[in-house]
Amino acid sequence: MLSVLLEFAMFPTSDDGREGSSVSKEVSKVIDAIDKSGIPYQLTAMGTIIEASSMKEALSIVELAYEQLEDCDRVYSSLKFDIRKNCENRLKTKVEKVEKTLNRKVNS
Helix, strand or coil, rough: CEEEEEEEEECCCCCCCCCCCHHHHHHHHHHHHHHHCCCEEECCCEEEEEEEEEEHHHHHHHHHHHCCCCCCCCCCEEEEEEEEECCHHHHHHHHHHHHHHCCCCCCC
């Protein structure tokens, strides 16, 4: 059993005919594809966190996300991994452990 938490951000950096500096339209395409993949994820204001059962699965989600932006001339990506053996459901349990320690719910 393996838990691969991946936090990543991916968005176009070139203008590509977009109006203004918002990339929410492109990010929405990525999130829609991740949601349809069925993999557990959490959207944040600065990126997305997924939990996969292997590095291969995690990297396949990165590839899936990039495919949503392949019409863009340039794409910026940043990735952070937390890989742990003999664990699962850490996307949820890591937050629960902090809440238990604080004895209250946190904004997540």
